[in-house]
Amino acid sequence: MTIRFIAASRLPTPWATFTMHGFEDEATGKDHIALTLGDVSGGEPVLGRVHSECLTGDALFSMRCDCGYQLQEALKRIAEEGRGVLLYLRQEGRGIGLLNKIRAYHLQDQGADTVEANEQLGFGADMRRYDLCVPMLNHLNITALKLMTNNPRKVDALTRDGVNVVERLPITTGLNPHNEQYLATKAGKLGHMMALGDFTQASDVDIERKG
Ligand SMILES: Nc1nc2c(ncn2[C@@H]2O[C@H](COP(=O)(O)OP(=O)(O)OP(=O)(O)O)[C@@H](O)[C@H]2O)c(=O)[nH]1
Numbered sequence: 001m002t003i004r005f006i007a008a009s010r011l012p013t014p015w016a017t018f019t020m021h022g023f024e025d026e027a028t029g030k031d032h033i034a035l036t037l038g039d040v041s042g043g044e045p046v047l048g049r050v051h052s053e054c055l056t057g058d059a060l061f062s063m064r065c066d067c068g069y070q071l072q073e074a075l076k077r078i079a080e081e082g083r084g085v086l087l088y089l090r091q092e093g094r095g096i097g098l099l100n101k102i103r104a105y106h107l108q109d110q111g112a113d114t115v116e117a118n119e120q121l122g123f124g125a126d127m128r129r130y131d132l133c134v135p136m137l138n139h140l141n142i143t144a145l146k147l148m149t150n151n152p153r154k155v156d157a158l159t160r161d162g163v164n165v166v167e168r169l170p171i172t173t174g175l176n177p178h179n180e181q182y183l184a185t186k187a188g189k190l191g192h193m194m195a196l197g198d199f200t201q202a203s204d205v206d207i208e209r210k211g
């Protein structure tokens with residue numbers, strides 16, 4: 001695996017002006033991004049989010065999942081802390097790609113859950129890799145993460161790959177009638193450490209999206 005740093009720039013957002021660092025994965029040709037805020041080097045654990053691409057949730061306001069809500073919440077929490085990192089990994093659809101995710105959504109429209117749909121298409125439930133995080137974090141001189149996630153397998157995979165996750169912080173936001181079943185399946189079948197009662201409602205946190 002060769003991850004090459006390409007360029008960095010300012011990225012103003014509604015929450016803070018981040019620094020955006022662009023990387024290229026030479027093996028796959030995919031681009032990945034890190035957003036940082038404040039001085040993240042120096043060894044003190046950094047508040048972080050490792051977020052896998054969800055074009056539908058992150059960019060198209062989909063309410064089928066919790067991705068877009070988590071992305072906003074993570075940037076907001078990093079801004080409140082004044083220091084942190086978000087790794088935005090281009091592994092759409094838990095690694096199956098956008099078009100296969102649409103195929104999986106079609107099966108879910110007909111009654112399959114998110115895990116069954118992947119399996120009916122011949123994929124594992126979660127095909128993601130996290131080994132690319134190590135060179136990205138090394139480039140940023142980040143040695144320890146306080147990770148915002150509900151996904152214990154993400155913590156295990158990152159740890160196996162050599163990322164020092166010193167703390168796991170829940171990120172439960174964006175519950176709505178369209179993603180309730182999906183979130184229940186994540187908790188029931190994928191082992192996510194969350195209960196629907198923990199969630200902030202999408203309507204409470206995201207009024208500007210209701211439009
Ligand atoms: N195959 C498939 N992928 C989905 C579906 N819904 C969301 N996704 C993808 O699931 C991934 C969600 O990634 P993350 O937000 O990093 O989170 P996570 O592993 O669910 O765990 P958290 O850190 O707790 O959010 C993204 O790549 C989405 O595109 C689905 O129904 N099917």
Ligand SMILES: [Zn+2]
Pocket residue numbers: 054056057058065066067068
């Ligand atoms: Zn999503």
